[in-house]
Amino acid sequence: MNITRSAKDMWIYIITFIACIFVDSFYGQHTFLVRKILLLWLYIFLCFGYTVGTDWRNYEDLYTIAPDDLLLNRIYEQGFYYIVYIIRQFLTDYWLFVGILKCIYLYGVIRLVRRFTDKIFWVLAILMNYNLLFMLVDNPLRFMVASIFLIFSIDVILSKKYKKLLLIGVAGTFFHISIALCFLVAISPLALRQITKWPNSKLWILYAFTCVIGAFPSVLNSFGGLIAVYLPFLANKVENTYFVESISPMFTIGSLIMFFLFFIVLKYKESIIKAPHGDLLFYYTLIYMYLFRLLIIVPTGFRINIFFSIFFVIGLVYIISKRRPLLRLGIFGLLIITISKNLWDSYQFIPYTNSIYYIVTQSHLPRSQREDLNKIYYFQRTGKQVEERKFEIRN
Structure with a gap:
């Protein structure tokens, strides 16, 4: 029953x-x-x-x-x-x-x-x-409330007022400390936006690198230790929440689908780049997919990446809205399978x-x-x- x-x-x-x-x-x-x-x-x-x-x-x-x-x-x-x-x-x-x-x-x-x-x-x-x-x-109520600060900062992000964004990020940490990591990733275009101009071959090499790093939990734990040293206010959260325990999630249906979607994003990236604010949209799409590979084996670590999933999905919608219905139906079908599995297994x-x-x-x-x-x-x-x-x- x-x-x-x-x-x-x-x-x-x-x-x-x-x-x-x-x-x-x-x-x-x-x-x-x-x-x-x-x-x-x-x-x-x-x-x-x-x-x-x-x-x-x-x-x-x-x-x-x-x-x-x-x-x-x-x-x-x-x-x-x-x-x-x-x-x-x-x-x-x-x-x-x-x-x-x-x-x-x-x-x-x-x-x-x-x-x-x-x-x-x-x-x-x-x-x-x-x-x-x-x-x-x-x-996750506290994290959701902290994320509201980031989501309502979209106009600040689009106008590239990163100092103001950092101040908003400080306010967000009073609701959930780990939102600081999300804000730090949000301002990363200051240093890393050039990757949007890389050829697909270099982007694939970087993706393969994230897959390899993700296969070695000790590397990610060492990186988490560095965060705890240089950002001591995050130490407790990193040590208790974001340390890797297992690499079993590396080979799931969801991770394989993401590999396929990475191929789709690179193949049709011009659909994203030509969109309004396309350079930033493509950058955050890439960041989401790279961090997905790294954080998939970190218990609750995906929270750091969840804001950028919005940009990834917007980019994906730009692609499928301009492609053949067969690709659209295929992606929607894969998503129904993953949602159903997630619902049943949780x-x-x-x-x-x-x-x-x-x-x-x-x-x-x-x-x-x-x-x-x-x-x-x-x-x-x-x-x-x-x-x-x-x-x-x-x-």
């Missing part, structure tokens, strides 16, 4: 993906109402998940039961805890609080995408695989439940009923137990 429920709930994600592809494939005035309804659905669906996700149990406790003095006396990432302290004084419902924050993030993503293309729904559909399911459904996403009814009626399900719902379904369909990481509310 629960396996059947899991399969049905998986189709909610897949149908949403297909609907986004369908709407942008037949763009026109007659689709205006349909587009508005689909956009509303995306906010409802992605931003108001209930029992889905990983860390909501910890954050709900933080929001509802943590004493004020523990929120006001944090030794790092104080900005997030101050926000929690202020907002919960007049908004007692944690699920409304987190839903609003998710809506702000999704709005920021859509705002960024519109700077480059009108194929909004194609981009959002593909981003479900590379960004949105993790950020909004799984929802406990965070199914069964899907939504919080809006419980927010409106203020009749939330008992914590005991919500706590292990997705874990139980996951065990029944895979036979595997979930070992969930806990973080302490106290300092």
Whole structure:
């Protein structure tokens, strides 16, 4: 019974993906109402998940039961805890609080995408695989809030005001310290943008190099050690979160698909370069694909790269929108396969439940009923137990 429920709930994600592809494939005035309804659905669906996700149990406790003095006396990432302290004084419902924050993030993503293309729904559909399911459904809340600073900095990035971008990055570290690494990568065009002018042969050699480096965890751990030495404020985060434990993810379906997409990006790179702000778009696309190879074996290390997935997907959409339908269908089909596998193999996403009814009626399900719902379904369909990481509310 629960396996059947899991399969049905998986189709909610897949149908949403297909609907986004369908709407942008037949763009026109007659689709205006349909587009508005689909956009509303995306906010409802992605931003108001209930029992889905990983860390909501910890954050709900933080929001509802943590004493004020523990929120006001944090030794790092104080900005997030101050926000929690202020907002919960007049908004007692944690699920409304987190839903609003998710809506702000999704709005920021859509705002960024519109700077480059009108194929909004194609981009959002593909981003479900590379960004949105993790950020909004799984929802690493502190990191998502810190990422809002980066996403809303798109105008600063496009105008190349990198000093201002660094200042915004400093503000973001008060919500999640590792966002500093994302901002450092965001300003890297100052030194590395010339790689966009390299011939494909050199870009392939660099890609092969990242694959080789990624096959030796000790190299990445040594690099992480250097970050901890020269950027001591990141030391704790690097040592506890971004050290390599295994190279098993190197040979997954997702990594093989990325290898294929790298070939597609280089073959049709002119479609990206000729786009508005095409040089920056191509640069961030390359950065995403190189970092994907390096960080795929680092537990949660992909977070450093997740902002740049937006540019990678925009670049990919520029390519497939100008190519034969067969290539387009092939890429969409591969993405459906990877999304389906990710949904089935993870406990965070199914069964899907939504919080809006419980927010409106203020009749939330008992914590005991919500706590292990997705874990139980996951065990029944895979036979595997979930070992969930806990973080302490106290300092």
